[in-house]
Amino acid sequence: MPAGKISIKNFSVFFGEKQVLFDINLDIPENKVTAIIGPSGCGKSTLLRSINRMNDFFENMRIQGEIIFENQNIYGNGVDPVKLRQRIGMVFQKPNPFPKSIFENVAYGLKIQGWRDKKAIAQRVEESLKAAALWDEVKDRLHGSALLLSGGQQQRLCIARAIAVEPEVLLMDEPASALDPIATARIEELIKTLKDQYTIVLVTHNMQEAARTSDYTAFLLMGKLVEFGPTHQIFTNPQKKETEDYLTGRFG
Numbered sequence: 201m202p203a204g205k206i207s208i209k210n211f212s213v214f215f216g217e218k219q220v221l222f223d224i225n226l227d228i229p230e231n232k233v234t235a236i237i238g239p240s241g242c243g244k245s246t247l248l249r250s251i252n253r254m255n256d257f258f259e260n261m262r263i264q265g266e267i268i269f270e271n272q273n274i275y276g277n278g279v280d281p282v283k284l285r286q287r288i289g290m291v292f293q294k295p296n297p298f299p300k301s302i303f304e305n306v307a308y309g310l311k312i313q314g315w316r317d318k319k320a321i322a323q324r325v326e327e328s329l330k331a332a333a334l335w336d337e338v339k340d341r342l343h344g345s346a347l348l349l350s351g352g353q354q355q356r357l358c359i360a361r362a363i364a365v366e367p368e369v370l371l372m373d374e375p376a377s378a379l380d381p382i383a384t385a386r387i388e389e390l391i392k393t394l395k396d397q398y399t400i401v402l403v404t405h406n407m408q409e410a411a412r413t414s415d416y417t418a419f420l421l422m423g424k425l426v427e428f429g430p431t432h433q434i435f436t437n438p439q440k441k442e443t444e445d446y447l448t449g450r451f452g
């Protein structure tokens with residue numbers, strides 16, 4: 201297995217008294233797509249959101265263990281979660297463009313980072329929209345509202361917005377689940393092209409999607425990591441009975 205870009209070490213999450221992740225150990229490989237699968241409520245989103253400290257927004261949240269990113273524990277002293285989220289970007293289940301123009305959506309993070317040079321901003325917006333496979337569809341209406349785009353276009357816009365600030369890691373929480381099959385296929389294609397440049401972690405309910413798009417798969421069950429390995433191995437020759445039972449539809 202390639203070297204880990206992110207190392208999750210003995211990691212547990214509690215919401216109040218309730219423990220939802222139990223002692224997770226997982227190395228997420230660089231420039232690959234890692235899928236997190238498992239039945240509803242098993243902790244997939246919680247694990248994903250732990251990687252860029254999005255769970256910090258829940259007041260009753262507590263963790264144990266470490267997540268190492270570039271030789272630093274992201275939960276260690278002195279780590280700024282806002283800066284961390286610029287390096288570890290996120291795309292959510294429901295497309296959530298801002299009620300602004302297409303251009304402004306993509307330029308938003310750059311402006312927050314202090315970019316002022318209009319030409320440089322325009323260039324980065326174009327590059328990001330191209331990388332998100334949306335440029336050709338929107339280049340003539342960059343100043344039109346993002347909210348008038350189709351759901352699939354909005355999701356690609358959110359991906360463009362996330363990559364505009366050049367993160368190293370992209371976290372995707374069921375990015376295609378609100379989309380029709382054609383829009384889903386486009387997002388899946390896009391994920392495969394983005395992995396050359398980004399380390400991607402993808403939560404999905406959809407087994408076919410995990411099989412089609414990911415290089416590695418982690419199977420979670422009731423907050424525990426049951427199995428992790430190359431996707432083809434997990435799907436064709438799982439080592440654990442629980443994984444096989446889940447993949448063959450015996451529960452979940």
Ligand SMILES: Nc1ncnc2c1ncn2[C@@H]1O[C@H](COP(=O)(O)OP(=O)(O)OP(=O)(O)O)[C@@H](O)[C@H]1O
Binds near residue numbers: 220
């Ligand atoms: N902020 C919170 N406070 C309390 N419990 C929470 C909170 N967020 C999640 N949980 C609980 O943690 C458990 C794991 O939730 P999580 O959303 O991570 O699961 P999931 O596998 O992503 O589920 P789904 O596939 O249904 O989205 C669930 O029991 C959920 O109710």
